[in-house]
Amino acid sequence: MTEKYLTVTALTKYIKRKFEADPYLDRVFLTGEISNFRMRPNAHQYFSLKDDRSKISAIMFKGAFNSLKFQPEEGMKVLVIGRISLYEASGNYQIYIEHMEPDGVGALYQALEKRKQELQKEGLFNPDFKQPLVRFPKKIAVITSPSGAVIRDIMTTIKRRYPIVQLVIFPTLVQGDKAAADITRRIKEVDAIGDFDTMIVARGGGSIEDLWPFNEENVARAIFEARTPIVSSVGHETDITIADLVADVRAATPTAAAEIATPVLTEELLKIKEKENRLNQAMSNQLKYKKQLYDHAMNSFVFKQPKRLYEAFSVQLDMLNRRLEQSLILEVQSKEKEYRTLTQKLYFQHPQGKVDVSKQQVNYLNEKLLTTMQSLMKDNQTNLSQLLLNLDMLSPLKTMLRGYSYVTVDEKIIKSTTELKENQTLTVHLSDGEVETRVSEIKQKEL
Known part of the structure; x- marks a missing residue:
């Protein structure tokens, strides 16, 4: 007889399986009012949804609740989407909410x-467009x-x-x-x-x-x-x-x-003070380091025995001086040898003979030049006398000696009566002088 009786657990599991197998309960859209809501920080949220006649338990897991864009409150009307299942421990059915938004503002969302x-x-x-503060x-x-x-x-x-x-x-x-x-x-x-x-x-x-x-x-x-x-x-x-x-x-x-x-101003001031201390410490360390370098330099041989600084240069200078002296001696000897060779060549090519021949040529050319110049002078004198005679024959003075003269006004020679005016002063040039006269009347010839 007992085989016909189910345990509470078996019945509960059966009913839960019915809930989960029903496709209409796998995604349910509900509207209701939040009830028994107590905020549980960083945890799953348990509350109820109710209307005027009924109430259903609700659970919203932490991940889904943290994605909400509003803060749920007691008595708030909401729209929810979820699935219906049975909680085996209490035998109560409840909705597992996946999404929730305030009722009446769905269009706004x-x-x-x-x-x-x-x-x-x-x-x-x-x-990329955001500015740093x-x-x-x-x-x-x-x-x-x-x-x-x-x-x-x-x-x-x-x-x-x-x-x-x-x-x-x-x-x-x-x-x-x-x-x-x-x-x-x-x-x-x-x-x-x-x-x-x-x-x-x-x-x-x-x-x-x-x-x-x-x-x-x-x-x-x-x-x-x-x-x-x-x-x-x-x-x-x-x-x-x-x-x-x-x-x-x-x-x-x-x-x-x-x-x-x-x-935070106090923190920034503290940072500045810390940086100031670090700077002072760094400066102090630098001064100590530079002092060590200074002491090391002052204790070096350069300052205590400065001669050691240029001893090697002194030796090198002596070697260069000796090389220079040897080079000069060799150069002088070479030039002396070259001088003796040139002197010997010059001796065999003495210029005295060439000088004597050149003197004879110079004497000959001088005599020829003198003869040519005398002949040229004589020809030029003859030509000059002839030119002077021709010039004298063409001289206006010869014409003026025969009774001719010319007239000027302000040193300008007058060639026509049209150039004269009455009462104008004229200068008449004669062969032996000049005469000042005045124009009393102008008579022109008809052509």
Whole structure:
């Protein structure tokens, strides 16, 4: 009779097998409200999903939970995707959630993913375009709401870490329909001022609707085009907006943003002091080393026995002097031998005979030259006398002796009556002198 009875374990295994074999339960889409949720850090999450009439246990493994882009809260309506199975120890069926998102914002998530893909294709998320932060900023601009914990956290952190920096707050809308335009305007305003080393864009946590202005395209492009390096801290650590992806650096929290943007002044001063000590130590070691080199040099033979420095050169100089003397002696002997040879040749080729012959030739040529010159002079005198006679025959003075004269005015010879004027003074040139006269009347001949 007992063979007809199943154990609880066998029945449970059978029911579990039915759950896992049913294709409709392998991927279930549910909507419900989160219940009994208690956050378990870095662990699997156990809670329930309920509606007005029913409730189902839920488990979300650590890997799937860490990939969420929002923070689940008690009472939050969500959309989940998972599989249904049975937990054998308690006999309860439960849903193993693989994906979860807030109910009512699924369209926003789809729009967000689509915009991310478009901007990523354009290269707005490319690490090559991200600017390095200034290590020691002098002036930081903070774009956020002027009230709330965000600005207080940033101010407190920066004052604690790096109080020498100038912090300028640019009050900005961070939620609502007008927030995106206001954030864009503030980013461009800070960048246009141009003297800020770093810009922090920050906002506290919230729902995807609250954070949506930081997912707008105009905000993303303003961050991408800014020349001032930007640190983005929007929402909680699990919230990642498009502004975070485009910014040069993303910080998980406003406090982290302040820490990323500034060094710790006391640590930097300590580093400077350490480097100063190292520099002093290095300089001291260098001085000791140089002192050792100096002492070694001063104790060398160069300074104590300087003659040893040039002893070898002195020996070499003596050898060169001897070689020079020997070379000079050989050169003189060679020249003397050459001189004797040339003297002997000159003796046999004495020029006295050539000199006597040349003297006879010179005497002959002198006599010939004298005869030629006398003949030439006589011919030239005859030609000159004839030329003088011919010239005298052509001389105007001969003509003037026969009663002719010529007239000038201001040393210009007058050739026609047209060149004269009445009462003009003339000079008449005669053979034995000149006569001054005046024109009283001009008579012209008719041709």
